[in-house]
Amino acid sequence: MDGTLRGVVAVDGPSGTGKSTTARGLAMRLDARYLDTGAMYRAVTLAVLRSGLPLDVAATSADGHDDIVAVALGASVSVSTDPAEPRVRLDGEDVDAEIRGTEVTGAVSAVSALTAVRRHLVAEQRRIVAEALQDGAGIVVEGRDIGTVVLPEAGLKVFLTASALVRAGRRTAEDTAAGRADAPDAGTDLARRDELDSSRATSPLQPAEDAVEVDTSTLDIEGVLDRLQDLAVDRDMIVGFADAGVGSHKG
Known part of the structure; x- marks a missing residue:
């Protein structure tokens, strides 16, 4: 462990840039808590899919829109902030594997674009972070609007690109490893999600003005973690870093 994080690190960026691996790895390295906000949107999306409501009804009917919002807001979602075991539960059921499937992946952008859904989950995300900080823990939070909307006061904001x-290639490898033979073409699907996430009216995907952009294209995970740790050190966010005898990773 390279010291202990204090405060909040916000990790944003589009799919396939390594957000989850990076955020979780940094939390484990710095003895911090970890929050995957995308998993929360995936969980409420699963609730909507299980309800049988057609997602396209939101675009054509005010009543349909309200029905989808009602299901999403009525879902009981709980997430673990332990980076060693970041489980997600929907109405008490462990759905961590199911929310990563192709059906949820294909629908999550449509559900997460709904203003009422985002407002509800942003409030929950802020509550979880506040509880962690009140307990004296640092926390690494990942998503698509953490630095701009959820936690604009975060001590370190990082926007990953690739x-x-x-x-x-990364998405294809993930689908293959998970046995998702029915997964859509990765390049086409990522482009579709980028367009939906960056063009939505509420909390569009974009870097915060004061975010540090980190291109992960040619970096392995340890290289990315070293970069983020150096940034946290520069901001005096790591307790015990010097005392532990761990040198900076700057070359």
């Missing part, structure tokens, strides 16, 4: 080719 080339389209690298991102598609």
Whole structure:
């Protein structure tokens, strides 16, 4: 462990840039808590899918829109902030594997674009972070609007990027490893999600003005973690870093 994090690190960026691996790895390295906000949107999306409501009804009917919002807001979602075991539960059921499937992946952008859903989950995310900080813990939070909307006061904001080719390759590898033979073409699906996430009216995907952009295209996970740790050190966010005898990773 390279010291202990204090405060909040916000990790944003599009799919395939390594947000989850990076945020979780940094939390484990710095004895911090970890929050995957995307998993919360995936969980409420699963609730909507299980309800049988057609997602396209939100675009054509005010009543349909309200029905989808009602299901999403009525879902009981709980997430663990332990980076060693970041479980997600929907109405008491462990759905960590199911929310990573192709059906949820294909629907999550449509559900997460709904203003009422985002407002509800942002409030919950802020509550979880506040509880962690009140307990004296640092926390690494990942998503698509953490630095701009959820936690604009975060001590360190990072926006991860990667080339389209690298991102598609990573997604394909993830789908193959998970046995998702029915997964859509990774490059096409990522482009679709990028367009939906960056063009939505509420909390569009974009870097915060004071975010540090880190291109992960040519970095392995240890290289990315070293970079983020150096940034946290520069901001005096790591307790015991010097005392532990751990040198900076700057070359």
